Amino acid sequence: MVRQENCDIIVIGGGSAAFEAAVAAHEAGARRVVMLEKAPEAEYGGNARYSGTGFRFVHGGSPEIRQFIPEVDDATFATMQIGPYGADDFLADLDRMTEGRMNRVLAETLVSESNAAVHWMRDVGIKWEPLKEHAKVDGKRYFERGIAIHVAGGGLGQLTQWRRIAEARGIEIRFESPVCAILGDLRRVEGVSVSGPDGRYDLKAKAVIACAGGFQANAEMRARYLAGNTDRMKVRGSRHDTGEVLRMLLDLGVRPSGEWRSGHMSPIDANAPDVETPQHEDGRGNTQSRYDYPYGITVNALGQRFFDEGEAQHSYTYAKTGRAVLAQPGARAIQIYDQKGVRCIRYPHHKATYMEADTIADLAAKVGLEAAVLVQTVEEFNRAVRDDKLFFPGKLDGRATQGLALPKSNWAIRIDEPPYRAYPVTGGITFTFGGVEINRQAQAMNSLDQPVKGLFASGDIVGLFFHNYPSFTGQTRNAVFGRLAGQAAVQEN
Numbered sequence: 001m002v003r004q005e006n007c008d009i010i011v012i013g014g015g016s017a018a019f020e021a022a023v024a025a026h027e028a029g030a031r032r033v034v035m036l037e038k039a040p041e042a043e044y045g046g047n048a049r050y051s052g053t054g055f056r057f058v059h060g061g062s063p064e065i066r067q068f069i070p071e072v073d074d075a076t077f078a079t080m081q082i083g084p085y086g087a088d089d090f091l092a093d094l095d096r097m098t099e100g101r102m103n104r105v106l107a108e109t110l111v112s113e114s115n116a117a118v119h120w121m122r123d124v125g126i127k128w129e130p131l132k133e134h135a136k137v138d139g140k141r142y143f144e145r146g147i148a149i150h151v152a153g154g155g156l157g158q159l160t161q162w163r164r165i166a167e168a169r170g171i172e173i174r175f176e177s178p179v180c181a182i183l184g185d186l187r188r189v190e191g192v193s194v195s196g197p198d199g200r201y202d203l204k205a206k207a208v209i210a211c212a213g214g215f216q217a218n219a220e221m222r223a224r225y226l227a228g229n230t231d232r233m234k235v236r237g238s239r240h241d242t243g244e245v246l247r248m249l250l251d252l253g254v255r256p257s258g259e260w261r262s263g264h265m266s267p268i269d270a271n272a273p274d275v276e277t278p279q280h281e282d283g284r285g286n287t288q289s290r291y292d293y294p295y296g297i298t299v300n301a302l303g304q305r306f307f308d309e310g311e312a313q314h315s316y317t318y319a320k321t322g323r324a325v326l327a328q329p330g331a332r333a334i335q336i337y338d339q340k341g342v343r344c345i346r347y348p349h350h351k352a353t354y355m356e357a358d359t360i361a362d363l364a365a366k367v368g369l370e371a372a373v374l375v376q377t378v379e380e381f382n383r384a385v386r387d388d389k390l391f392f393p394g395k396l397d398g399r400a401t402q403g404l405a406l407p408k409s410n411w412a413i414r415i416d417e418p419p420y421r422a423y424p425v426t427g428g429i430t431f432t433f434g435g436v437e438i439n440r441q442a443q444a445m446n447s448l449d450q451p452v453k454g455l456f457a458s459g460d461i462v463g464l465f466f467h468n469y470p471s472f473t474g475q476t477r478n479a480v481f482g483r484l485a486g487q488a489a490v491q492e493n
C-alpha cells in the first residue's frame with residue numbers, strides 16, 4: 001500500500017520559478033505548500049543555480065532602477081546611463097526575436113506583468129545589484145535597453161534569498177524527491193507520486209504547479225527533438241533538468257507549445273565542461289560564456305565567417321549564435337580579435353582559453369586553421385570595413401562592412417592591431433524552447449483546448465519561445481508566470 005499525504009499546493013522543482021510560485025501561493029492564502037526537488041540539497045535549484053539572474057522588464061529608467069539598488073553610491077550611479085524601457089519596446093523585442101510566432105496573449109502578459117513581478121520580488125525581500133554587462137565609454141557606463149539589474153549574488157545568491165523567504169513562511173522543501181507520476185487525467189490533476197529517500201508515496205493537493213525545467217540535460221530527448229550536433233552540445237546549466245515531468249504532462253494530454261527543435265544556445269569556451277559550466281564564486285556570472293564576438297570576427301574550422309557578428313547587441317543574438325556554432329563542422333568556431341577588439345571585451349573576468357600571435361598566419365597555426373585561408377578571410381574583411389561611421393561599442397553604431405556576401409552590420413573594425421587573439425568556442429545549450437502550453441493564468445492547457453483543473457506551470461517547462469530570445473527574459477518569465485500560477489492555484493479552489 002502506497003503511503004498517502006495531503007497538502008494545499010504542490011510545487012514541482014526547486015529553481016526560481018518554483019520558489020516564486022510557492023511564495024505567491026502562500027501569500028494568496030495557501031497554508032501548506034510543499035516543494036518537491038529532485039536534486040540533493042547540495043545541488044538544488046536547477047538552471048537557476050547557474051543563472052546570471054539578469055531581469056528584462058518594463059521600467060521608467062534611472063529613477064525607477066535606483067529603487068532597486070539604493071546601496072550604490074551617488075557618484076557611481078551618476079555614471080550609469082539607463083534609459084526607460086516601455087511595454088512597446090519589450091513586445092517589439094519579443095516579436096522580432098521569436099519571428100512573430102510567440103503566443104500573443106502570453107507575450108502581452110509577460111510584458112504587462114513584468115514590472116509588477118520584479119517590484120513584487122523586491123517587496124518580498126529580494127536584493128539587487130547593477131548588471132556587469134555594460135559598455136564603458138569615457139567614464140560612462142551604457143546599459144542596453146531593458147536590462148540594468150540582476151539579483152544580488154547571482155544564481156546561488158538568488159536561490160539562497162528565495163529559500164530564506166520561503167522557509168520563513170513555513171514552505172516545506174523536500175530534497176531528493178523526484179516526482180515520478182502525475183495523479184489525474186487531462187481534465188483534472190489531484191497530486192503526484194514521489195520517489196522520496198524513504199520510499200514512494202502519493203502527495204495529494206488542491207493544485208500542482210510544475211516548475212521542473214526544460215529537457216536540455218537529457219541526451220536522449222535532445223537527440224529526439226533538437227536539430228544538429230546534439231551530442232556535442234555542452235549543457236551550461238543543471239544536470240537535473242532531464243525533462244521527465246514534461247514528458248509526464250504530455251502523456252497526460254497537456255498540449256505541447258514552443259519550438260521543439262530549438263533552444264537557447266550560446267557560444268562558450270570550447271574547453272568548458274560537458275555540463276554545469278561554473279559560476280564565479282561571487283555570482284558575477286558564468287565563467288565560460290564568450291559573448292564578445294560583436295567586436296571581432298568568428299570563423300569556422302574552414303576559416304570562413306558564417307554569421308553577421310554585428311547584427312545587434314549580443315543580448316539579441318547570443319541565444320541563437322551558439323546554435324550557429326553547433327551547426328559548423330566539428331561544432332566548433334574561433335573568435336578572432338585584434339587589440340582594438342580585445343579592449344572591448346566586456347567579460348575580462350571570465351576564464352577563457354585563448355591563443356595570441358603577432359601575425360594572422362601564426363595565429364592560424366596555433367589554432368589549427370589553414371594559414372592562407374585565414375589570412376584571406378581577414379584581408380577580405382579588412383578591405384570591406386568602411387570608415388564613414390565612428391566605432392562606438394555602447395550602441396548600434398552602423399559601422400558596417402561593404403561588399404561582403406556575409407556582412408558585418410555594426411562595430412566593423414579592421415583586424416590589424418597585433419597581437420591577435422583567438423578564442424576557440426563551441427555551442428552550449430542553456431534551455432529548450434519546447435514545453436507545455438499555458439494560458440494567461442499559467443494554467444496548463446489540454447488537447448481539448450481547456451485548462452486542466454488543478455494543474456499550472458511556469459519556467460523552462462513552458463513552451464514559449466521560437467527561434468531566438470532577448471537576454472534575461474527567462475527569469476522575468478519565471479517571476480511573472482510563477483507568481484500568477486501561485487495566485488491562480490489558490491483562487492481556483
Ligand SMILES: Cc1cc2nc3c(=O)[nH]c(=O)nc-3n(C[C@H](O)[C@H](O)[C@H](O)COP(=O)(O)OP(=O)(O)OC[C@H]3O[C@@H](n4cnc5c(N)ncnc54)[C@H](O)[C@@H]3O)c2cc1C
Pocket residue numbers: 012013014015016017018036037038039044045046047048049050051052053054055056177178179180211212213214236237238240241242243244245286430431458459460461471472473474475476478
Ligand atoms: C549559465 C546560465 C545563465 C543564465 N543567465 C540568465 C540570466 O541572467 N537571466 C535570465 O533571465 N535567464 C538566465 N538563464 C536562464 C534561466 O536561469 C532559466 O531560464 C531558469 O533558471 C529556469 O528556471 P526554472 O525554475 O524553470 O528551471 P530550473 O531552474 O532549471 O529548475 C528546475 C527544477 O526542477 C527540478 N526537477 C527536474 N525534474 C524533477 C522531477 N522529476 N521532480 C522534482 N523536481 C525536478 C530540478 O532539479 C530543478 O530544481 C541562465 C541559464 C544558465 C544555464
